Amino acid sequence: MSALLAVRGLAKSVPGLRQLFAGLDLAVGAGELVAIVGESGVGKSTLLNIIAGLDEADAGEVRIAGDLLGPLDEAARTRLRRERIGFVFQAFHILPYLTLRQNVGLPVALVSPDPVAANARAEAMLARVGLGDRGDGYARDLSGGELQRVAIARALVHRPALILADEPTGNLDPDTAARVLALFADAVREGGAAAVIVTHSEATAAVADRVLTLTPHGLVETHG
Numbered sequence: 105m106s107a108l109l110a111v112r113g114l115a116k117s118v119p120g121l122r123q124l125f126a127g128l129d130l131a132v133g134a135g136e137l138v139a140i141v142g143e144s145g146v147g148k149s150t151l152l153n154i155i156a157g158l159d160e161a162d163a164g165e166v167r168i169a170g171d172l173l174g175p176l177d178e179a180a181r182t183r184l185r186r187e188r189i190g191f192v193f194q195a196f197h198i199l200p201y202l203t204l205r206q207n208v209g210l211p212v213a214l215v216s217p218d219p220v221a222a223n224a225r226a227e228a229m230l231a232r233v234g235l236g237d238r239g240d241g242y243a244r245d246l247s248g249g250e251l252q253r254v255a256i257a258r259a260l261v262h263r264p265a266l267i268l269a270d271e272p273t274g275n276l277d278p279d280t281a282a283r284v285l286a287l288f289a290d291a292v293r294e295g296g297a298a299a300v301i302v303t304h305s306e307a308t309a310a311v312a313d314r315v316l317t318l319t320p321h322g323l324v325e326t327h328g
């Protein structure tokens with residue numbers, strides 16, 4: 105069976121000619137949750153951005169559900185992200201001029217003509233991250249951990265085939281983190297999504313099927 109996400113021979117350097125990584129391979133199947141760990145600055149966020157088509161690799165290829173990302177133009181990449189990817193950014197990117205319900209409903213509204221359905225899905229997702237009574241609020245009124253949960257709700261609301269999350273529990277207390285991790289695990293184990301989660305947290309690594317360490321020579325299986 106082919107992997108939902110298949111990365112081969114990826115290489116990336118940043119201005120100043122420092123090579124972040126080269127020869128990086130990664131295959132993640134539907135129903136699989138992979139955690140990526142590694143030292144600060146090693147290139148974990150950059151790798152997620154390349155997989156999402158938000159940054160360019162110097163060499164190598166990324167396939168999502170069999171489709172090569174490289175040849176796609178900006179419009180096609182945007183469409184692929186909307187339809188297939190849920191991304192939790194480290195900086196959240198919650199839009200300040202929309203209510204939290206509108207923020208969370210956005211991925212549904214962008215692909216479906218039914219605003220009532222988008223609202224209902226957003227409402228249900230906000231409740232699942234413990235913010236069911238905050239739908240009419242705005243980003244400016246939220247704590248860092250609350251914003252992070254809105255970002256997670258928005259990433260999962262359209263049931264994406266591929267979930268990419270950058271430190272999704274970084275601002276959460278252990279109980280809230282566990283609750284949010286259960287949502288990722290549900291999306292993967294029941295919804296059949298493939299997930300790649302960058303993390304420093306042992307709790308996140310503990311729910312993963314595989315834990316991989318990012319090194320300059322690619323991803324290395326972590327044991328124990």
Ligand SMILES: Nc1ncnc2c1ncn2[C@@H]1O[C@H](COP(=O)(O)OP(=O)(O)OP(=O)(O)O)[C@@H](O)[C@H]1O
Nearest residue numbers: 118119124142143144145146147148149150151194
């Ligand atoms: N556009 C860019 N221009 C120059 N340097 C960059 C650029 N993007 C990333 N870098 C550098 O590349 C390195 C990798 O950054 P990245 O954010 O991917 O690391 P990370 O492993 O996710 O780190 P952390 O765990 O601290 O979030 C860093 O040294 C960063 O400063």
